[in-house]
Amino acid sequence: MNRSIVHLFGLFTLLFAVLVVFTSRWAVLEAESLEDNIANRRPLLEQQRIPRGLILARDGTVMADSRRLGTRETRRFVRRYPTDSLFSHAIGYSFIDRGQSGLEQSHNDELVGKGNELATIVDELSGAREGDNLRTTLDPKAQEAARRALGGRRGSVVAIEPDTGRVRAMVSVPDFDPNAVPEGFNQLNADASSPLFNRATQARYPPGSTFKVVTAAAALDSGDFTPETAVSGKNNKPISAVPLQNFEGAEFGQVTLTEALTKSINTAWAEVGERLGDSTMLRYMRRFGFGSEPPVDLPRNQLAPSGIYGEDGLLDASDDIDIGRVSIGQERLQVTPLQMAMVASTIANEGTLMAPVFAERTIAPDGRVTDRYRPDRVRRVMGADAARGLTRMMTSVVEEGSGTAAQLQGVRVAGKTGTAERGAGVNQAWFVAFAPVGNPKIALAVTVEQASGTGGEIAAPIARRVLQVILGTRGGGGSGSGPAASGGF
Amino acid sequence: MASARLRELFLLIPVALLVTAGFAAVLLSRTDEVNELSLTYGAAFLGLCVFAHFFIRARLPDADPYLFPLAALLAAFGLVMIYRIDEELARQQAQWFVIGLALFCATVGLLRDHRSLERLRYTIAAASIVLLFMPRLPGIGGQVNGAYLAINLGPVEFQPAEFAKIGIIIFLASYLAETRDVLVRGRVPRLSLKHFGPLLVIWGAAMLLLVFIRDLGSSLMFFGGFLALLYVATSRLSIVAAGAGMFAAGAYFFASTVGHVQDRVSIWLDPFRPKVVEDEGYQIAQSLFAQADGGLFGTGFGRALLDLPGGGKILPAADTDLIYSLIVNEVGLFGATAVVLACLLFTARGFKVAMLARDGFSKLLAAGLTAVFAIQVFVIVGGVTRVIPLTGVTLPFVSYGGSSIVANMVLLALLLIVSQDARRDTVAKRGGVA
Structure with missing residues (x-):
C-alpha cells in the first residue's frame, strides 16, 4: 500500500x-x-481612495476639486466642480459610476499621481498617495465672454494662442453642470439637444466660406498664385460641369485673390481649387490636420477628424471628389470648430501648426512642478511669406469685406466669414479670426447652429467680443451692439 | 519523545510570530499605530497552541510533530485574514478555534484506540449519509447559491458535509481494509456483487449528492477520497480508472441535464461574458480581479480593496470560499504559494502517518483523511483560480466557519491518534529518538 500512497x-x-x-x-x-x-471596477474604486488633484485655470481659479467622504475605513473622494457649467466640456467629469470625460479623463494619470513612477513607489511606501494638480491654459474671462456672446445659441467657440497652441477658451453650447452628472446623467444623455456632446471637437459642420482660407493657403504656398493673381468671379461658372452660383447670384468680373476673399466669391475660389487639383488641395488639408484627430490632450473618443465624408467615412484622393466645391467649403466637407481654430492659428503663426494643448503644468501637492507642457510644433503647413500674404487678405475681409462686424478699436483683425446653408433661411454661421495682425496673440473659430443670418452677421460679433476680452481692448467699427451695417456673409 | 515534541514546540514559535506580525500589519494599516491588542491576539493564540502542545505531549507523546504546527500555521493565517475582513468574525473564529481544540482533546481523550471505530462503521456510514442529506430537509435545510450545503440549528449554521467527510472515510477505510484482498486478487469479471456492491453504492451516493445537494465540490471531494482510498487499498489503476470514468460520465450527464451544474460549467468556461460577469460569474470574476490586484508580493495585510463605498464587499465570500483570492490579493503570489506549500506539507505528513501505520485500517484511515484534506484544498483553490468550476467548500483551517474548523480539528486528532499508534513501537525500539 505504501507504494500507492507515494503515487x-x-x-x-x-x-x-x-x-x-x-x-x-x-x-x-x-x-x-x-x-x-471592463468588468473590473477595482482601478476606478482604487482611484476613488486617492485625493484627486485640482484642475486649475490659467489664473488659478479652481475648476475641479475633491471632497472627502466617509470615515477612515470607507474614505473616498468625490469630485466637485466650483465653476459649474462654465468649462463643462473641456474639463469633463470623473465619477465612479459615470466614468470620465474631458481633461479629467485624458489627464487621469497625473491627477491620481501616477505620472511619476518613483514618486508612486515612495507614496506607496508612505501609504499616502495624492494626485498632482493640473494647471491648464483655460482663461475663465475668455470662456465667460465666449459663452455670454453665444447667448444660449447652440454652437461653439474655440480660442487658441497661435505661437504655443494653448487653448484659452473652448465653449460648446448647450453645456451641462458636471456636478449634476452623478444623478442626472441619464437625463443629460437622453436630452435631444445633446448637452454632453462637445461640439467644439466632436460636431462635424459644413464649414462654408471659412474653408476658402485653406484653399487660399494652398494657392499661395504652391507658388502658382499671389494675392494679386486675377481670377474670374463670373456667376454660374461651370464647376465639375455644373454651374456654380455666387452668394445671392452676384456677378463679378476679373478679380484679384484678395478681392475674391474679401467678397467671398464662390466661383473664383472654386476655379482656384480646380486649378490646384485634388492632390494639392488634399495635401494642404492634411497638413492643416484634416483627416485625423487633432493632436490635442483630450480623450480620443471625444474627438472627430475633419474632412470630406463619404458614406463609409473619410474620403481621399482616390475617391470621386468635386474639388471645386470642396474649395469653397461645400461638397461633403465637414469640420469641427477646433479644426477651424487650428487653421486660423496656423496662418497667424506664420504657417506653423502648433498642437492645441490644455495642460500647462502639473504640480505636486507639496508645490513641486512635476511636469511642464512645452509648446509642441506639429509641422510647417505653409511658408511664412504665403502666410503673411494670406494674413493681409484676411485683414481686408475684416476691414472692408464680409467680416467688418469683427473690427476692434486700435487692433487690426484678420478673419474670414462662412455661411453654410442648411435649409431655407437656416444657416451654419462661421467666423475664423486672429489678432492683432502683425503680432497675433489669439486665433479663434466661432460657429452658431441654425442661425438665421450669415457668418458675418451672427458669428463675427461673437468673435469680436471674445477678442476684446482676451486682448483687453474696446470694440470698434461703430458696433457696440448687433452686427455691423455692412455685415456680409 | 522529547525530541519530537520539542520540535513541535519550536515550530509553534514562527506560527505565533506570524499571527502577531499579521495582526500588527492589519492594525497598522488601519490606525497607523500598533496597539497592544495585536500582541494580545498573538499571545492568546500562542497560549492556546502551547496548551494543545502539552495535551499532545501528555496523551500522544510519539505522534507526528509537524501536523499540529502546520494546522496552527494555516489557522493563524486564516485568523489574520478574517480579522482583516471583520473583527467580529475573527472573534467568532477564535471561539470556534477554542471549541475545535476542545473537540480535538475530547477525541484524543475518548478514543483510546482508533480501531474501535471499525466496529461502528455501519453506524458511522449511516449517520454520515443522514448528515449529508439533512440540508434537503424542510425546516432546517436551505438552498444557498443553488446548492444545499448548510442546515440551521437555531443560532448556529452547520455544514454537515464537513463532518460527513470524516465519517465516510472511516467507513470506507474499514470496509476496504476488509475487502481489499478480494479486490486485489479477484479478476474483475469474477468479482461478485457482494464485493462490488458497496462500491456501486458509493458511486450512487456520490451521484445522489450531485443531484440532491447540487454541489459538484462536495461530491468531487467524497468521490475523490473514495477513489484515492480504492487506489491505496488495491494498487489497481484499472478499478480506479473505472471509478473515475463512472464519476466523469455521471458528472457529465448531470452537467448537461441539471441546470445548476450546467451553469457552473459554462461560467467556468467564460466568466467574462457581459451580464454573466455581473451575475453568476461575479464571484469568479472578482476572484480573478483580486488576484490580479495582488501581483507577486500583494498589497500587504489590510491593504487590499475590499469595502465598497456604498457598503458591502467587492469580493464576495471573502472570509469563506474566496479567502484564497484575498490571500493572493494581500500577500501576493509568494504568500499564496506559501499557503499551498503548507497544505502540501500537511498532506505529506498525513501520508507519512499512513505509511508508518502497520495495519490496513490505520493506513487507509490516515491516507483517506489526508486525501480528503488535499482534495478539499484542490477543489476550493482550484475553483477560485479557475482550474475547475468554482464550488463552495472551505479552505481547511483557513476559511471562516465553525463546522470547518471543528471538523478539521477532529480530522487532525484522528491523524495524530493513528500516528501515535504507529510510532509508539518504532520510537520504543529506536530508544526514544524519533
Missing part, C-alpha cells in the same frame, strides 16, 4: 503545482489584461 502523494504534488501555476497566471502573467477588463 498518490505525487499526484497531489502535481495538482498543487497546477494551483500555483494558475495563481501565477492570474496574479502575474495575465494580471494586466484582467486589470483592463
Whole structure:
C-alpha cells in the first residue's frame, strides 16, 4: 500500500503545482489584461481612495476639486466642480459610476499621481498617495465672454494662442453642470439637444466660406498664385460641369485673390481649387490636420477628424471628389470648430501648426512642478511669406469685406466669414479670426447652429467680443451692439 | 519523545510570530499605530497552541510533530485574514478555534484506540449519509447559491458535509481494509456483487449528492477520497480508472441535464461574458480581479480593496470560499504559494502517518483523511483560480466557519491518534529518538 500512497502523494504534488501555476497566471502573467477588463471596477474604486488633484485655470481659479467622504475605513473622494457649467466640456467629469470625460479623463494619470513612477513607489511606501494638480491654459474671462456672446445659441467657440497652441477658451453650447452628472446623467444623455456632446471637437459642420482660407493657403504656398493673381468671379461658372452660383447670384468680373476673399466669391475660389487639383488641395488639408484627430490632450473618443465624408467615412484622393466645391467649403466637407481654430492659428503663426494643448503644468501637492507642457510644433503647413500674404487678405475681409462686424478699436483683425446653408433661411454661421495682425496673440473659430443670418452677421460679433476680452481692448467699427451695417456673409 | 515534541514546540514559535506580525500589519494599516491588542491576539493564540502542545505531549507523546504546527500555521493565517475582513468574525473564529481544540482533546481523550471505530462503521456510514442529506430537509435545510450545503440549528449554521467527510472515510477505510484482498486478487469479471456492491453504492451516493445537494465540490471531494482510498487499498489503476470514468460520465450527464451544474460549467468556461460577469460569474470574476490586484508580493495585510463605498464587499465570500483570492490579493503570489506549500506539507505528513501505520485500517484511515484534506484544498483553490468550476467548500483551517474548523480539528486528532499508534513501537525500539 505504501507504494500507492507515494503515487498518490505525487499526484497531489502535481495538482498543487497546477494551483500555483494558475495563481501565477492570474496574479502575474495575465494580471494586466484582467486589470483592463471592463468588468473590473477595482482601478476606478482604487482611484476613488486617492485625493484627486485640482484642475486649475490659467489664473488659478479652481475648476475641479475633491471632497472627502466617509470615515477612515470607507474614505473616498468625490469630485466637485466650483465653476459649474462654465468649462463643462473641456474639463469633463470623473465619477465612479459615470466614468470620465474631458481633461479629467485624458489627464487621469497625473491627477491620481501616477505620472511619476518613483514618486508612486515612495507614496506607496508612505501609504499616502495624492494626485498632482493640473494647471491648464483655460482663461475663465475668455470662456465667460465666449459663452455670454453665444447667448444660449447652440454652437461653439474655440480660442487658441497661435505661437504655443494653448487653448484659452473652448465653449460648446448647450453645456451641462458636471456636478449634476452623478444623478442626472441619464437625463443629460437622453436630452435631444445633446448637452454632453462637445461640439467644439466632436460636431462635424459644413464649414462654408471659412474653408476658402485653406484653399487660399494652398494657392499661395504652391507658388502658382499671389494675392494679386486675377481670377474670374463670373456667376454660374461651370464647376465639375455644373454651374456654380455666387452668394445671392452676384456677378463679378476679373478679380484679384484678395478681392475674391474679401467678397467671398464662390466661383473664383472654386476655379482656384480646380486649378490646384485634388492632390494639392488634399495635401494642404492634411497638413492643416484634416483627416485625423487633432493632436490635442483630450480623450480620443471625444474627438472627430475633419474632412470630406463619404458614406463609409473619410474620403481621399482616390475617391470621386468635386474639388471645386470642396474649395469653397461645400461638397461633403465637414469640420469641427477646433479644426477651424487650428487653421486660423496656423496662418497667424506664420504657417506653423502648433498642437492645441490644455495642460500647462502639473504640480505636486507639496508645490513641486512635476511636469511642464512645452509648446509642441506639429509641422510647417505653409511658408511664412504665403502666410503673411494670406494674413493681409484676411485683414481686408475684416476691414472692408464680409467680416467688418469683427473690427476692434486700435487692433487690426484678420478673419474670414462662412455661411453654410442648411435649409431655407437656416444657416451654419462661421467666423475664423486672429489678432492683432502683425503680432497675433489669439486665433479663434466661432460657429452658431441654425442661425438665421450669415457668418458675418451672427458669428463675427461673437468673435469680436471674445477678442476684446482676451486682448483687453474696446470694440470698434461703430458696433457696440448687433452686427455691423455692412455685415456680409 | 522529547525530541519530537520539542520540535513541535519550536515550530509553534514562527506560527505565533506570524499571527502577531499579521495582526500588527492589519492594525497598522488601519490606525497607523500598533496597539497592544495585536500582541494580545498573538499571545492568546500562542497560549492556546502551547496548551494543545502539552495535551499532545501528555496523551500522544510519539505522534507526528509537524501536523499540529502546520494546522496552527494555516489557522493563524486564516485568523489574520478574517480579522482583516471583520473583527467580529475573527472573534467568532477564535471561539470556534477554542471549541475545535476542545473537540480535538475530547477525541484524543475518548478514543483510546482508533480501531474501535471499525466496529461502528455501519453506524458511522449511516449517520454520515443522514448528515449529508439533512440540508434537503424542510425546516432546517436551505438552498444557498443553488446548492444545499448548510442546515440551521437555531443560532448556529452547520455544514454537515464537513463532518460527513470524516465519517465516510472511516467507513470506507474499514470496509476496504476488509475487502481489499478480494479486490486485489479477484479478476474483475469474477468479482461478485457482494464485493462490488458497496462500491456501486458509493458511486450512487456520490451521484445522489450531485443531484440532491447540487454541489459538484462536495461530491468531487467524497468521490475523490473514495477513489484515492480504492487506489491505496488495491494498487489497481484499472478499478480506479473505472471509478473515475463512472464519476466523469455521471458528472457529465448531470452537467448537461441539471441546470445548476450546467451553469457552473459554462461560467467556468467564460466568466467574462457581459451580464454573466455581473451575475453568476461575479464571484469568479472578482476572484480573478483580486488576484490580479495582488501581483507577486500583494498589497500587504489590510491593504487590499475590499469595502465598497456604498457598503458591502467587492469580493464576495471573502472570509469563506474566496479567502484564497484575498490571500493572493494581500500577500501576493509568494504568500499564496506559501499557503499551498503548507497544505502540501500537511498532506505529506498525513501520508507519512499512513505509511508508518502497520495495519490496513490505520493506513487507509490516515491516507483517506489526508486525501480528503488535499482534495478539499484542490477543489476550493482550484475553483477560485479557475482550474475547475468554482464550488463552495472551505479552505481547511483557513476559511471562516465553525463546522470547518471543528471538523478539521477532529480530522487532525484522528491523524495524530493513528500516528501515535504507529510510532509508539518504532520510537520504543529506536530508544526514544524519533
